[in-house]
Amino acid sequence: MKWKKFTLETTTDAVDYLGSMFDDIGIEGMEIEDNVPLTESETKGMFIDILPELPPDDGTARVSFYLDEDEDTEEKLKAVREGLEEIRQFVNIGTAKITESETDDKDWINNWKQYFKPFTVDHILIKPTWEEIPEEHKDKLLIQIDPGTAFGTGKHETTQLCIRQLEKYVKPGVKVLDLGTGSGILGIAALKLGAEYVFGTDLDENAITAVHENLAANDIPEEKFGVIQGNIIDDKATQDAAGYECYDIVVANILADIIIMIQKQVPFHLKKGGIFISSGIIDMKEQAVREALEANEAFEIIEVTRQGEWVSFTARKK
Numbered sequence: 001m002k003w004k005k006f007t008l009e010t011t012t013d014a015v016d017y018l019g020s021m022f023d024d025i026g027i028e029g030m031e032i033e034d035n036v037p038l039t040e041s042e043t044k045g046m047f048i049d050i051l052p053e054l055p056p057d058d059g060t061a062r063v064s065f066y067l068d069e070d071e072d073t074e075e076k077l078k079a080v081r082e083g084l085e086e087i088r089q090f091v092n093i094g095t096a097k098i099t100e101s102e103t104d105d106k107d108w109i110n111n112w113k114q115y116f117k118p119f120t121v122d123h124i125l126i127k128p129t130w131e132e133i134p135e136e137h138k139d140k141l142l143i144q145i146d147p148g149t150a151f152g153t154g155k156h157e158t159t160q161l162c163i164r165q166l167e168k169y170v171k172p173g174v175k176v177l178d179l180g181t182g183s184g185i186l187g188i189a190a191l192k193l194g195a196e197y198v199f200g201t202d203l204d205e206n207a208i209t210a211v212h213e214n215l216a217a218n219d220i221p222e223e224k225f226g227v228i229q230g231n232i233i234d235d236k237a238t239q240d241a242a243g244y245e246c247y248d249i250v251v252a253n254i255l256a257d258i259i260i261m262i263q264k265q266v267p268f269h270l271k272k273g274g275i276f277i278s279s280g281i282i283d284m285k286e287q288a289v290r291e292a293l294e295a296n297e298a299f300e301i302i303e304v305t306r307q308g309e310w311v312s313f314t315a316r317k318k
């Protein structure tokens with residue numbers, strides 16, 4: 001589908017009003033560029049390690065919206081301009097200059113799919129659900145994935161670090177807790193490697209749908225993989241749903257800062273002697289995670305693995 005991109009120069013005070021005006025006239029979605037610092041909870045909700053340095057907030061904002069090439073652009077822009085005049089009555093909307101900055105052919109939701117091709121991690125073949133099995137990999141252990149809008153194609157170094165540790169520690173019949181399950185790729189890998197049952201949690205509601213779809217794609221019965229939206233760090237309902245001291249392995253591929261918090265809770269869910277595989281740790285945060293694990297009397301670190309700039313710690317519950 002072809003889209004036309006329009007960018008409006010405005011103020012941060014006007015942004016909320018613009019959103020509601022766009023809704024009213026049927027423009028779906030908008031992109032906001034401003035220099036307003038993120039709040040602590042916004043930062044926590046983002047999957048990034050290092051925040052970019054922003055120039056000071058000068059109260060200006062650039063708001064972009066997209067119109068389908070086939071719709072009547074002039075009519076929509078007229079409605080936008082009328083809406084702007086109404087908003088101008090009660091809030092400073094800045095210059096309100098609109099520029100058509102780009103015409104592009106994009107399908108943002110699906111474009112990434114052309115770059116997701118089958119690949120192997122040791123003897124495991126990970127392939128998108130829509131691709132054929134390459135002839136030369138017919139003998140591999142197959143995992144089929146469509147992450148949808150959740151995280152986890154398996155391509156990321158942090159996921160591969162976890163898969164390799166799962167290959168090492170999953171024995172037939174084990175129970176696995178997959179924290180930050182995303183597409184469910186790690187839980188599915190564990191089941192394919194012989195695990196009896198997986199329980200997954202994620203903050204992202206899209207993960208729940210993705211896990212169900214990927215279970216179906218891999219012919220895995222739903223009862224083998226329970227999944228809920230929730231935060232095991234501080235939510236008692238999520239902790240109860242996961243259950244206590246019943247897992248042989250806990251795997252968590254999340255950010256270093258989250259691993260530091262989550263490792264305090266993990267021993268309550270692991271059996272004695274159980275294994276905690278943690279990943280998502282950028283090398284500059286390795287020492288901080290190491291210190292947290294060493295300070296946790298329940299754990300002894302048994303292995304540190306690396307891929308690129310990413311680090312994974314494997315610890316055993318004493």
Ligand SMILES: C[S@@+](CC[C@H](N)C(=O)[O-])C[C@H]1O[C@@H](n2cnc3c(N)ncnc32)[C@H](O)[C@@H]1O
Binds near residue numbers: 152179183254255
């Ligand atoms: C890097 S992705 C990992 C996805 C998948 N497990 C993989 O290895 O490819 C991290 C996931 O953790 C989730 N997440 C972040 N904080 C979390 C928390 N406190 N509890 C559960 N999930 C969390 C994110 O929503 C995201 O889906």
